[in-house]
Amino acid sequence: MVKSHRKDSVDAMKNAAEILAVDSEIISRERNKIEQAKYNLNQLNNLLDDSIDDEIDFLEQLENSLKNPGDFKNSLLLEKLEIIGSRQIPNLEGISLIDSMEISYDWKEAVRLNQEYAKAYQIDLKHPFIAMFSSIELVEISKQVVEEFELLELDKLDYAFAASAGLIAGFIDAIFVGSIKSRADATGLQKSVDKAFDKIVELYGKHERIAELTNQQEKAKTDSSKQNIQNSIDKVKAGIVSASKNGKIVEREWTKHDSIKWLEKYKKVGYDAATNLKDGSFHIPGMSPDNHHLLSLAHEPSLFGLLIGIVDQITGKSTFIGNDGMIQRIVTDNVNKELSGNMVTQITQACENWFGHIMSDIAGSSGSKGRGSGLPVPGWAALQKLQFGHINYSERHSDVTIAELSELMFKKGYDVRSFSAQLIPVLVYETLLRCYWFYKQHFYYGKDLKESVPIANNRELARLLLISAGSFSTVDVTHAIIKSVPGSPQFIAEFIMTVNLPGLVDLGFRSFQNIRNEVSHRKHMENIYENDILIEYNRVMSDPSVL
Incomplete structure (x- = not known):
């Protein structure tokens, strides 16, 4: 019943729009006829004015010839008379009458007569809601519709710039970042x-x-x-x-x-497996010198890692996640002697100690040769929970899980430093696009600074960021596939160390953001339809003076 009522309402509104469109076309044609008539009258007025001027001039010359017959040449009078006689009527616009449409006070009959009239005089009714308005009215209505329905005002230049920013960043990634290397x-x-x-x-x-x-x-x-x-x-x-x-x-x-x-000497911690596993008493599955930063949760350079580091130092325990995905807390000696005083003081000291130890590990250890093993990307240790998958990583590791794949990536050099290097091209297209957005909003549209701030909660900016992220990842993934040589035994090993993970994460986030925005916008549109359009339609249709 509700859908049927909505269909009848829409049909009635469409028929009313068709009638208004035909009326608008008739009025427009009448205006054209009036303009043609005005043009003809102006042409005739100009002809009469020129003729009267010539005749007055002829009479003046004739009067002079009569007063001075010996000094005046009759040939001039004859020439002037010939000009007056040869003046032609200008071309006038042809004007025809406009056939009026029959009027009926029966709605269905009025609709039928309107459609027949439109067909007979070739009036286009494909878009009656647009045809019923003049050009000026359409501009004003368009502005109101954009504001009311929160429509996107993006143009081809916006999309082109967004795609170009992503392509530029993609080439920067391919040329200057390439594959992540170790050591x-x-x-x-x-x-x-x-x-x-x-x-x-x-x-x-x-x-x-x-x-x-x-x-x-x-x-x-x-x-x-x-x-x-x-x-x-x-x-x-x-x-x-x-x-x-x-x-x-x-x-x-x-x-x-x-x-x-x-830093290693003065910022010691009990959860540092590199110095506290000499007796092998921890028994963390899969832990080794080249992955203990990954499996020690307090080594994560994030708020989560800070929290774990504070708790571990104060409680005298260490928190690890084995390569079997199980989290273990092991009792350890507090090798740092600075923690003393009340709880607030201990927490402060633990924070300073945690940060100092993070700094000692983020660029490798004091004894490492070359690049050294750094710290994992925030959240990377959580991938050890994904104990599933059958990934053909290489000839040596032909069947690995997602957890094992993430561990292999860390051992191969994918740490915070590598992540930061890959993050630079992402920041490039984000910065380019946000600067472009601010410039256009503030200097082109003349909006104030508050409205021009490039916050991605704006649907239009979020859409452009998605375009940039998509074009960037297209270049990046294509480059990774080509460089990894599809079909080779080392394809996956080379591909995952070449593809830009921050870019893929940003693409996923922007996709989710745009889907969320469109769902919210759809709900907003439905609310406008229910609360505004139908209410206005019912008001108009219930007014006897309208029809």
Whole structure:
């Protein structure tokens, strides 16, 4: 019943729109006829004005000839008379009468007569709701419809720019990032990002070393001891290390490994399997020196890892996830002696200790050669829960689960540094598109700064971000497939280390965001239909003066 009522309502509105469209066309044609008549009258008025001017001029010349017959040439009068006689009537627009439409007070009969009239005079009724309005009215209605129904106002240039931004970022990823490498094989942006992390760790290690020496200086009792410590502080600030070599004290440049060494010494934690598993008492399935950062949840550089690190340090336990997907908490000794005082003080000390230990591991250990094993991407350890799948990773690992695949990726060098390198192209197209959006909204449309802020909750910006993410991932996946050589035994191993995972994550998020936006918009449209359109329709149809 409800659907039938809605269909009848829509049909009635369509018929009314057809009648209005025909009336609008008749009025438009009548206006054209009136304009044609005005044009004809103007032409005739111009003809009469020119003729009267010529005749007045002829009479004046004739009068002069009569007054001075000897001085005037009759040929001029004859020439003027010939011009007056040869003046032709201008071409006038042909005007025909417009046949009016029969009028009926019966609705069905009126609809039938209207359709017959439209067919006879070739009036297009395919889009009656548009044809019933003038051009000016259509512009005004379009603005109101866009605002009321929250329609997208994107044009071809917007879509073209969004796709181009994604393509540019895709080529940046293919050329400057490429495949993720382990150890000293890193190149391009990955190598640059690794160096940036090394520099950060080096500076932080210097800072901690200077803080430790300053603390010693404050406790020193003699001036000579204080001066010696000050000399050491000055050397650290200058980036110099005094070391013993072949029984002699030599000075060399401070390196990343020196910073890591000091951080490892003064930021010890009980959950560090690299130093606390010597007796093999933990028995965590699958744990080894090259994956203990992955399986130790406190080593995750995120708020979750911070929380686990604080709890582990205060409780004297360590939290691990084995490669069987099971989480275990093991009692360990608190190797850090700084935790003391009340609970708030201990939490503060645990936070500082956790961050210092994270910095000691994020760029590899002090004894690692080359790149070293860093820290896992936030959330990567959770993939150990996915103990299913049959993935042909390589000839050596022909049948691995998703959990095993994620572990192999970490061992091959996919850590926070690699993730950061892959994140750069994603930030490129996001930045380009958001800057373009702000420029167009603020400078082109003249919106204020608040309305021009490129927040992706806006449906139009979210749509453009999806286009950019899609074009970026298209280039990225195509490059990964070509580089991995489909059909080769190492295809999966090479593909997963080449494809840009942050880009795929962003594409998935943007897809979900757009689906959510469209579902919300559909509900908004249904609400407008129920509360606005039908109410207005019922009001119009119930008014006897309308029909």
